[in-house]
Structure formats: structure tokens, C-alpha cells
Amino acid sequence: MTKQNLAVFLLSFGILLLDKELVRAQNTVPDTLKKYILTPPPPETPKINGASIFGVRAGSAFLYTIPATGLRPMQFGAEKLPKGLNVDRASGRITGRVMERGEYKVTLTAKNALGESKRIFRIVVGDKIALTPPMGWNSWNCWGDAVSQDKVLSSAKAMVEKGLVNYGWQYINIDDGWQALRGGKYNAVQPNIKFPDMKGLSDEIHRMGLKIGIYSGPWVGTYAGHVGAYADNADGTYNWVKKGKHNEFYRFVDPEKKEKHGVNYHHGRYSFVKNDVQQWMDWGMDYLKYDWNPNDVYHVKEMMDALRSQNRDVVYSLSNSAPYGDATQWEKLANSWRTTGDIRDTWDRMCQLGFNQTKWAPFSGPGHWVDPDMLVVGMVGWGPKLHYTRLTANEQYTHISLWCLLSSPLLIGCDMAQLDAFTISLLTNNEVIDVNQDPLGKFGMAVAESGETVVYAKPLEDGSMAVGMFNRGKKTEKITVTWKMLGLRGQQTVRDLWRQKDVEQSEEGFASDVEQHGVRLIKIYPGNSRMQAISGK
Structure with a gap:
């Protein structure tokens, strides 16, 4: 081993030891936060998640991992993939290159011993990528330099x-x-x-x-x-x-x-x-x-x-x-x-x-x-x-x-x-x-504001609407949204997105107490559904 290689090794070993000590010293995750968990655990039956659309340029390397929860082992599939792409049935990774431009409607599948999940997935081969907002991790906010x-x-x-x-x-x-x-x-x-x-x-x-x-x-x-x-x-x-x-x-x-x-x-x-x-x-x-x-x-x-x-x-x-x-x-x-x-x-x-x-x-x-x-x-x-x-x-x-x-x-x-x-x-x-990740890609806007409370609404591709009822104040506030305020017609169902359950059906609106600095994130559906919008009813 040369002197330079030895120096690099000793430096790397020192950094590794320092890292381990810092992790031990700073690992102060509050146990009390567990009681605030709202998201239900995923079922063991298969469920395909993530975006339902993916953009790629013709001839570019393609890599997409089918995101699915459920009991492993799991077998994956992708029906009607465009020419040039293949799916690994064990890992769910779709790889290859597509040379012909166009929009391809693919059916993704995920299957385990308890059942099967299917989802329509659009692959758009054209000039645009990042058809939904990127999701990932960046090193700066934890490790900096x-x-x-x-x-x-x-x-x-x-x-x-x-x-x-x-x-x-x-x-x-x-x-x-x-x-x-x-x-x-x-x-x-x-x-x-x-x-x-x-x-x-x-x-x-x-x-x-x-x-x-x-x-x-x-x-x-x-x-x-x-x-x-x-x-x-x-x-x-x-x-x-x-x-x-x-x-x-x-x-x-x-x-x-x-x-x-x-x-x-x-x-x-x-x-x-x-x-x-x-x-x-x-x-x-x-x-x-x-x-x-x-x-x-x-x-x-x-x-x-x-x-x-x-x-x-x-x-x-x-x-x-x-x-x-x-x-x-x-x-x-x-x-x-x-x-x-x-x-x-x-x-x-x-x-x-x-x-x-x-x-x-x-x-x-x-x-x-x-x-x-x-x-x-x-x-x-x-x-x-x-x-x-x-x-x-x-x-x-x-x-x-x-x-x-x-x-x-x-x-x-x-x-x-x-x-x-x-x-x-x-x-x-x-x-x-x-x-x-909604394919429509609309930007949520403030539709109502009073004091320290504000309501944001985002139209979704299927005609439903995501609504955030935010309380920026220091005390609990009651926040109300009406279908008239949102421009919605007819009876609607309100779904609590963090708790993943329907909470109310109403012909007029929805109200909720929201704690300080908190939010009630809901989806209102069917919204102004496509069929309703064109039927005249």
C-alpha cells in the first residue's frame, strides 16, 4: 500500500468512526411522536402505488420500478409494454429503450399469495420527462458538505x-x-x-x-x-x-x-x-x-x-x-x-x-x-x-x-x-x-382565507378535488368549506387522506376543528365528475 493510499484509508476509517459516534450521540428521535401516526399500515394484499404516468424521450435509457406494497415474494407484470421494454417479474423493474414516439397504455400487475393488483400506467414517449413531480432524497439537509x-x-x-x-x-x-x-x-x-x-x-x-x-x-x-x-x-x-x-x-x-x-x-x-x-x-x-x-x-x-x-x-x-x-x-x-x-x-x-x-x-x-x-x-x-x-x-x-x-x-x-x-x-x-403525483399536475391554490386559517384546493384528474384546511394560528380553529365555495355540484363524499377513510357525505359542505399549526387534508369526490360535467344533469 502506498503512502497516499494509506492516508486515504486512515482518513476514511476516521470519518467512519466519527460517523458512528455522531449517530449514537444525536439519535434523539422522540418516542412520543408514535401516538401522532395517522397513516394506516399497508395491507399484505398487493397494492400498486406511485404515479400513473411516466415520460421518456425516444431512445433514452428507461428505468422504472413498479412501486407496490404487500407481502413478499411478489410477482410483477406489465401488459402491452412498447417495443424495446421488458419487465423483470421478480423485481418489478422495467428497463430498455423505446424508439417510437407515442403514448402507450400499459397494465401493471403485482401478485402475491394473497391476491393481485392491477393499475393502468401510461408511458409517454415524447419531448417531456418528469410528468409528475420528482420524488427522492437529497444529501444537503442532513450531511451538508x-x-x-x-x-x-x-x-x-x-x-x-x-x-x-x-x-x-x-x-x-x-x-x-x-x-x-x-x-x-x-x-x-x-x-x-x-x-x-x-x-x-x-x-x-x-x-x-x-x-x-x-x-x-x-x-x-x-x-x-x-x-x-x-x-x-x-x-x-x-x-x-x-x-x-x-x-x-x-x-x-x-x-x-x-x-x-x-x-x-x-x-x-x-x-x-x-x-x-x-x-x-x-x-x-x-x-x-x-x-x-x-x-x-x-x-x-x-x-x-x-x-x-x-x-x-x-x-x-x-x-x-x-x-x-x-x-x-x-x-x-x-x-x-x-x-x-x-x-x-x-x-x-x-x-x-x-x-x-x-x-x-x-x-x-x-x-x-x-x-x-x-x-x-x-x-x-x-x-x-x-x-x-x-x-x-x-x-x-x-x-x-x-x-x-x-x-x-x-x-x-x-x-x-x-x-x-x-x-x-x-x-x-x-x-x-x-x-x-396526480397526472393533471395542477397547482393547489388558496380559495378562502380568514385570519390565520386558509383553505387550499387542487383539482385532480378524475374530477375530484384535494383540499387542505390549514390553521396557521396558535389556537384550535373551526374551518368550513362549502361545495359552493369550491364550485362543486351535488352530493359529495369527504375522505380524510391521512387517515384513509371516508368521514362524511354532504350536499352543502364540510367543517372540522383544526389544531394550531395543523391541517385537515381531504379529498372531495366525485367532485364534478366527467360524466356529470357532460351529461347536463
């Missing part, structure tokens, strides 16, 4: 082992902190010693039926002080690196403490966007978070063109605080865009971000989603010291309900390996997820 290959792989394994993959969660995204210097086949950014085998990591995540994402930005340096997609010099070198202003992970550090890494928050003279994209394609990346402020059309389009030049579908997510004046551009150029600065696990910050998205409504829809930032449930901390979210149980229900009504990307920000029963219940309610 302390992210490592082991931590990412741990989260991927937890997504499978704790059952989230069975509800449509699929992306495992590496945020800032993976980068070293340029090099390799394309003179692209290479991973630092925390990521000894990026291709191997990507392959292993794909073998789990999941997808993987990467992080970059069009500055000379990223927010956390690592190498960006632009460089100071034509050969891809960086002046701050030449001056030795970095640590062993190639993060900007000034030994004299005269400068912070923000000194590199600017676009360099030389673009290496195409180089980096080629490297990501070789690794097999499926998602890109592209981060700087303010976002500008030139650099957004430059990256979009580079991604689209490759024969691989990559969800393209902009961050952060996208200027509203360019909203018509973001919906054309990106699959999602952050409308805000970073979220924190406080009631005030979550409300500030979540309840102020209405102006973006006209620009959100299938293929292009408004993003008020990641979810702050579970063990968070921005690395490496973690703590349990400071949001109360009520506030967490509000957080998830609002993000689903807004058709926001759902990106888990906690340490997946430490998911507790309450957090799992928040993230595995298939009826709540269905609100977010």
Missing part, C-alpha cells in the same frame, strides 16, 4: 429496506461536497476521496431500482467552496487551488483566513459544462441540481443544451431563488426551479416558503415544477451533527400536505438510515402521495 459515498449508499439502501421505494420514491441525489479537481477522459470534475468509486456507486444504486443525481453550478466555485462548471484558466485549473487554498477534499480554505469561499461566487472565463456532462453520462447520472444565484437564462440554457445532446434523460433542477421575471423561461428550460432560498426546520421558515408560492402557479405543470425546497422531517442538521426536526407533529403534517397540494418536488432531506416510525408514516401514505 460532510456527504460521502458511504452516507449516500446508506440512504439508498434505507429507501429500499424501509419500503419507500414501494411508494414511488426513486432519486438518490448527491449535493455539494463530492468534487475534487478536473481530470480524467474529459477533463471533467472528478470526485474527491470521500467518493472513491462514483461509477460503482451509480451502478449499485441502479441495481436497487433507484436513480442517482449529482450537483454542480456555473461558478468557479460552488456554494460550499468546491470546483464549479467554469474555470479560471483554459486548461481547467483554478487559481485558488494553485495558491493552496483548499483542504484535503478540495474545498476552498484560506489558511490566513482573509477570504471565504464566496470569493469564487462568479462565472469564470472558461466553460467546462460539456466536459462535466459527458462525465456524468459515463457515470450514469439521472438528475442534476444546478445551483447559483441569481439564475440567468444564458447559463440555464447552456446546461440544458448539453444535457439534451446526450442520449440519457436527466431531470434538470435549478437552484436557487429563480427570478420571477424569467418564469416563462424556466418552464421551457428546466424540469424544476427553486423559487426560494434554503429551507430550515422551523415553523416560520417553512410557512414563509410554502404559503407564498401562488404567483408561480401559471408556470407549474407536467414537465416543469415549482420547487419551494426540500422536506425537513426526520433527522436533519446540514452536516455532520444531526438533530430531530424542530417541527411539531402538526407542523410536519402541514409541511407534507402543503407540498403535495403545490405539486412540488418531494425531496427528503433527512438521514434515511435513521427514519423513525412517525417519519415513515409521513412519507408512505399512498393517498397523500397521489395528490402530489
Whole structure:
């Protein structure tokens, strides 16, 4: 073993020991939260979950894992798959490539010893991907710059082992902190010693039926002080690196403490966007978070063109605080865009971000989603010291309900390996997820507001309506919705989505007491059903 390899081994071993000690020290999940669980456990009979529509570009690599709960072993099927696709009956993974454009109506099946579940699934081969909001995990809100290959792989394994993959969660995204210097086949950014085998990591995540994402930005340096997609010099070198202003992970550090890494928050003279994209394609990346402020059309389009030049579908997510004046551009150029600065696990910050998205409504829809930032449930901390979210149980229900009504990307920000029963219940309610993943892709809007209470409504594809009754105040309030307020006709059934049960039938409306900082998330059906709308009755 060389001296360099020995140093890497000892450093990695030290990081691993530190990680284990931090987990033991910070594992303070409140047991009392178990009593607030509303989501019923899934039945042992098969149930297919997740989105009912999937977009892919002709010729792109296809990977979709049929999300289904129920007793294992389970056998999967997919009837009338388009030419070029095959399903693995044991794992439910659909892979291959479709060359012919069009919309294909497929019947997914999941069967175990107790029964069988079927679901219509539309595969749309065209120009759009991300026809429903992306669902996955991102490393920043738990590990921050302390992210490592082991931590990412741990989260991927937890997504499978704790059952989230069975509800449509699929992306495992590496945020800032993976980068070293340029090099390799394309003179692209290479991973630092925390990521000894990026291709191997990507392959292993794909073998789990999941997808993987990467992080970059069009500055000379990223927010956390690592190498960006632009460089100071034509050969891809960086002046701050030449001056030795970095640590062993190639993060900007000034030994004299005269400068912070923000000194590199600017676009360099030389673009290496195409180089980096080629490297990501070789690794097999499926998602890109592209981060700087303010976002500008030139650099957004430059990256979009580079991604689209490759024969691989990559969800393209902009961050952060996208200027509203360019909203018509973001919906054309990106699959999602952050409308805000970073979220924190406080009631005030979550409300500030979540309840102020209405102006973006006209620009959100299938293929292009408004993003008020990641979810702050579970063990968070921005690395490496973690703590349990400071949001109360009520506030967490509000957080998830609002993000689903807004058709926001759902990106888990906690340490997946430490998911507790309450957090799992928040993230595995298939009826709540269905609100977010509805194929119509409408943006939930405030339809009534009084004092600290507000009612959001979101039309769904089948004619029904998802409604969130939010109490932002400090005392319990009675909130009422009427069918007239929502523009609904005739007798309606009210379904409590968190509890997954019908609670009332009415010809006029629904009322409920809602606790402080809480929500009542309901679905009203049949709504103005398709048949009713065209029959004149």
C-alpha cells in the first residue's frame, strides 16, 4: 500500500468512526411522536402505488420500478409494454429503450399469495420527462458538505429496506461536497476521496431500482467552496487551488483566513459544462441540481443544451431563488426551479416558503415544477451533527400536505438510515402521495382565507378535488368549506387522506376543528365528475 493510499484509508476509517459516534450521540428521535401516526399500515394484499404516468424521450435509457406494497415474494407484470421494454417479474423493474414516439397504455400487475393488483400506467414517449413531480432524497439537509459515498449508499439502501421505494420514491441525489479537481477522459470534475468509486456507486444504486443525481453550478466555485462548471484558466485549473487554498477534499480554505469561499461566487472565463456532462453520462447520472444565484437564462440554457445532446434523460433542477421575471423561461428550460432560498426546520421558515408560492402557479405543470425546497422531517442538521426536526407533529403534517397540494418536488432531506416510525408514516401514505403525483399536475391554490386559517384546493384528474384546511394560528380553529365555495355540484363524499377513510357525505359542505399549526387534508369526490360535467344533469 502506498503512502497516499494509506492516508486515504486512515482518513476514511476516521470519518467512519466519527460517523458512528455522531449517530449514537444525536439519535434523539422522540418516542412520543408514535401516538401522532395517522397513516394506516399497508395491507399484505398487493397494492400498486406511485404515479400513473411516466415520460421518456425516444431512445433514452428507461428505468422504472413498479412501486407496490404487500407481502413478499411478489410477482410483477406489465401488459402491452412498447417495443424495446421488458419487465423483470421478480423485481418489478422495467428497463430498455423505446424508439417510437407515442403514448402507450400499459397494465401493471403485482401478485402475491394473497391476491393481485392491477393499475393502468401510461408511458409517454415524447419531448417531456418528469410528468409528475420528482420524488427522492437529497444529501444537503442532513450531511451538508460532510456527504460521502458511504452516507449516500446508506440512504439508498434505507429507501429500499424501509419500503419507500414501494411508494414511488426513486432519486438518490448527491449535493455539494463530492468534487475534487478536473481530470480524467474529459477533463471533467472528478470526485474527491470521500467518493472513491462514483461509477460503482451509480451502478449499485441502479441495481436497487433507484436513480442517482449529482450537483454542480456555473461558478468557479460552488456554494460550499468546491470546483464549479467554469474555470479560471483554459486548461481547467483554478487559481485558488494553485495558491493552496483548499483542504484535503478540495474545498476552498484560506489558511490566513482573509477570504471565504464566496470569493469564487462568479462565472469564470472558461466553460467546462460539456466536459462535466459527458462525465456524468459515463457515470450514469439521472438528475442534476444546478445551483447559483441569481439564475440567468444564458447559463440555464447552456446546461440544458448539453444535457439534451446526450442520449440519457436527466431531470434538470435549478437552484436557487429563480427570478420571477424569467418564469416563462424556466418552464421551457428546466424540469424544476427553486423559487426560494434554503429551507430550515422551523415553523416560520417553512410557512414563509410554502404559503407564498401562488404567483408561480401559471408556470407549474407536467414537465416543469415549482420547487419551494426540500422536506425537513426526520433527522436533519446540514452536516455532520444531526438533530430531530424542530417541527411539531402538526407542523410536519402541514409541511407534507402543503407540498403535495403545490405539486412540488418531494425531496427528503433527512438521514434515511435513521427514519423513525412517525417519519415513515409521513412519507408512505399512498393517498397523500397521489395528490402530489396526480397526472393533471395542477397547482393547489388558496380559495378562502380568514385570519390565520386558509383553505387550499387542487383539482385532480378524475374530477375530484384535494383540499387542505390549514390553521396557521396558535389556537384550535373551526374551518368550513362549502361545495359552493369550491364550485362543486351535488352530493359529495369527504375522505380524510391521512387517515384513509371516508368521514362524511354532504350536499352543502364540510367543517372540522383544526389544531394550531395543523391541517385537515381531504379529498372531495366525485367532485364534478366527467360524466356529470357532460351529461347536463
